[in-house]
Amino acid sequence: MKTSARNFIKCKVKEIHQGIVSAEVVLELADGQQIISIVTKNSVEDLELKPGMQVNAIVKASSIMIGTTD
Amino acid sequence: MKTSARNFIKCKVKEIHQGIVSAEVVLELADGQQIISIVTKNSVEDLELKPGMQVNAIVKASSIMIGTTD
Amino acid sequence: MKTSARNFIKCKVKEIHQGIVSAEVVLELADGQQIISIVTKNSVEDLELKPGMQVNAIVKASSIMIGTTD
Amino acid sequence: MKTSARNFIKCKVKEIHQGIVSAEVVLELADGQQIISIVTKNSVEDLELKPGMQVNAIVKASSIMIGTTD
């Protein structure tokens, strides 16, 4: 399957915090930067996400904002 | 200013494609991975974005999906 | 690839309207209901979208609102 | 009230899973396909959502991605 989402960022699952309907998944880029994702608890189970697993963070281009560094 | 957005990913502006109301900004991570962002044309002008500039890609945690790599 | 996006709705491409950086894609469900999607112009080209093609409309669960019918 | 949201998809409430601040609502299209929506727990109460109720899944066009079926 190919999708219209423009962004597939390679990272690794670092931690998973389960809630009742949502879950917070902490991802880590190769250079150590962290990415935080909120998905449904069911997604974590369906994808069998576990710390150490290689995944892609997927983001639609219209969901990405830009900030200056100063 | 601190914000509730959980994700600030360091990257560099690579290319800017201007439309009439929107603009596509191609960003590059340190390891060469690309991130595509759609912002308003006015944002590109207000932030004075130019190729080579260091910026942050900012994403709300609830806008990040996860995909398996297989 | 499996993704955390909970919604994959089967539909068919009906029309494509190209802008400069964005494109509006009109999709059609089996029962004739229409779905409108805004993606980047580059996505339309990469996926080689054409009228009549079978695709999935993919939506993250947190992007779906609910309205009453009255 | 008319809104700029381009997508109103007719469906029926199938299941509701309540969390503390969020709720997962499982919707069903006429052809049996399911749609999963995450809304606030307060929305479920205000709209008095119940299994069997006819509703619309409402989605902004820029929140819809497209995936190929192969």
Add this chain to the structure above:
Amino acid sequence: MKTSARNFIKCKVKEIHQGIVSAEVVLELADGQQIISIVTKNSVEDLELKPGMQVNAIVKASSIMIGTTD
């Protein structure tokens, strides 16, 4: 129709800038603060938006971030 969107902010249309598929609509709150919305060009036509018209800016709660003022 009632919707699960938690935010209906009363404002007035100030300016409309049409693109090819998207349009930028500048809204104004009672206290003079501005809100910028990107919708499809077709939405502007369907809602017959015009400067001076009273409207609601509608936002899903999960799309609102919070920033400190310092």
Add this chain to the structure above:
Amino acid sequence: MKTSARNFIKCKVKEIHQGIVSAEVVLELADGQQIISIVTKNSVEDLELKPGMQVNAIVKASSIMIGTTD
């Protein structure tokens, strides 16, 4: 830091409802209108949000829909 997000709406924190991974923050505009935001529980802690605190509601332009008032 300047960001591409077009909307910074001045408001005050009114109430905070903590869940396990998410939190619902009720904000109030100067004219009394309310804004509801869902952020991660960690954001509430990092920003040290408390009732009475002045903040900005930040929204990307593409997340704002428009509704007519009739």
